[in-house]
Amino acid sequence: MKKVVVASVLAVGACTAYYLPAALALDDAQNQGAQSGQITIKDPAEYNAYTNAVGQSSPAAKASAIEQFLQQYPNSQVKEEMLEQLMAAYEQAGQADKELDAANRLLQVNPNSIRALTIVVYMEKKQTSDQAKLDDAAAKAKTALNAPKPSNLSDADFQKLKTATTPIFEDAIAVDANGKKDYKGAIEAYTAELKAYDPAQTQSGPGLLATYNLGNAYVSQDPKDLVNGVWFLTRAAQYAPAGYKDQIEKAAEYWYKKYHCAQNDTACQTNLDGYAAIQQLAKANVFPPDSYKPVAAPPPPSPQDLAHQAIASTPDLKTLALGDKEFILANGTPDDAAKVWDVLKDVTAEVPGTVVTATADSVQLAVSDDAKASNKADFTINMKTPLKEVPQAGAQVKYTATFDSYTQNPLMIILKDGEPPAAPKKPTARRPVHHPSGRK
Incomplete structure (x- = not known):
């Protein structure tokens, strides 16, 4: 048989x-x-x-x-x-x-x-x-x-x-x-897939696609692993067909900038210092060798640092915009926040915002852009006299009131003696002018 x-x-x-x-x-x-x-x-x-x-x-x-x-x-x-x-x-x-x-x-x-x-x-x-x-x-x-x-x-x-x-x-x-969206599992499997290939097989076809997908998985997980993400995206870009090479290279460069360049370092953003060496390494190696050690950007300034920089660079704190004053009150050290509050306390000002909640006696407003985006109140206006018409949530309003107190965490700026803006005065009627001849 x-x-x-x-x-x-x-x-x-x-x-x-x-x-x-x-x-x-x-x-x-x-x-x-x-x-x-x-x-x-x-x-x-x-x-x-x-x-x-x-x-x-x-x-x-x-x-x-x-x-x-x-x-x-x-x-x-x-x-x-x-x-x-x-x-x-x-x-x-x-x-x-x-x-x-x-x-x-x-x-x-x-x-x-x-x-x-x-x-x-x-x-x-x-x-x-x-x-x-x-x-x-x-x-x-x-x-x-x-x-x-x-x-x-x-x-x-x-x-x-x-x-x-x-x-x-x-x-x-x-x-x-x-x-x-199980990126940890995806990373493990894509890594095993690449290890199962001969290195030459990762330069095209499914091996190249797995390299690209592995890089994307690293930058999609939370928290992101930009060191590995940049490596595998860069590796994929070295062998990608002409129709895809530019797109993959731009993705690799984008994440490299995120990892390596300080936020305001325009020279680094433009020149991509050190990236050419990574491209050479990635072309020669499927997986990162020991010599692959990209340098991380210095950590960005903290909100507290930014608040202090604003204080230090502004001779007259009264000239700060209301949004900047609010940022310092929310994020500054007790000393920096106190300096800003000293120029706000007992000052009467006009405050525009979006109504979050309201009663006849008190209106909570979202004033900053962040507060409006999250629909969270950051100002409370306590009225001098009860409102005759209570505004609905979402209404755009404006009140004149006096800064009274604040809490830093969560931030709430409280004003007293709130009043709606005064109604504009009607123009005085013009009296006719009589000509001696009797003509008007």
Whole structure:
């Protein structure tokens, strides 16, 4: 009896971001040498149907003959083998849906079939908008990564199969984690995927895409890891096709500026000091070497530092805008806040803002831009006399009142003797001028 084991159900797909690698390609002699034993078909009719099916030269004819064989002998000893060959026939015929169906049928016979798992995982992974499919692909990928060696494969051939398929399985796990914003899980899986490739394989195709996705995962997590994010985005930019290179380079440079350049350092922002050396390193290495040590920008000044700088650089604190005075009251040291309060206390001023809450006796306003954005009051106007008309929340109003007190945390500036702005005076009617002649 001729014993056939399908060595490859994987083919390179053109013009796609993901593609299946060319896995083991064993001829019949190698197949037979890989067997751990022979299966004998005792029924002559079944044997003849088997040899007829596997002997077909046309993929379509072979698939049809195998389907007929499986229908006629659903419990055959060679069912698993025939399903493997059926997947290969549909692959060669370009019938992806039927190939997937054959893979799922094979998994019912052998849930650990790496070839069947590869087909299902690969096809489900492409459905990135269907999280349930991604979840299933990730679960099957984990099964495949832990699958035992089939008895009909030698250790060497099993290792070839694992080498060819491991990146597909790790990528499916990463894509699933990324879809759920599990960036830690995505980083682990993308890293494992890159480690499964030969370095040259990371310069194009799915290896390059995994490099780019790994960089994005590092800058998407909270807190961001800009050191690793910059590395993998820069690495991806070195080998990206012309249509994507500029976009990826700009992303890498953006995050490098965030990490390396002080906020107001325009020279660093323009010249990208030290970045050219990182580009050279990233082109030569998949993972960051020990020599990759980007220098972090000095920490930005704290709100308290900014408040003190405003005090120190302003000779006359009365000239500060109301928003700056409020910032110092909220963030300054007790001494700096006291200096600003000294120029506000008992001063009567006009305060515009957005009503947050209001009663006849007191109106709470959002005055600063931050307060308005969060709809949180930062001023309280206590009225001199009860309002005749209480404003609705969200109304834009203006009151004249006298600064009375404040609390720093949370900030609330309190004014007393509040009054609506005085109504504009009506213009005095002009008296007619009488001419001596009686003419007006």
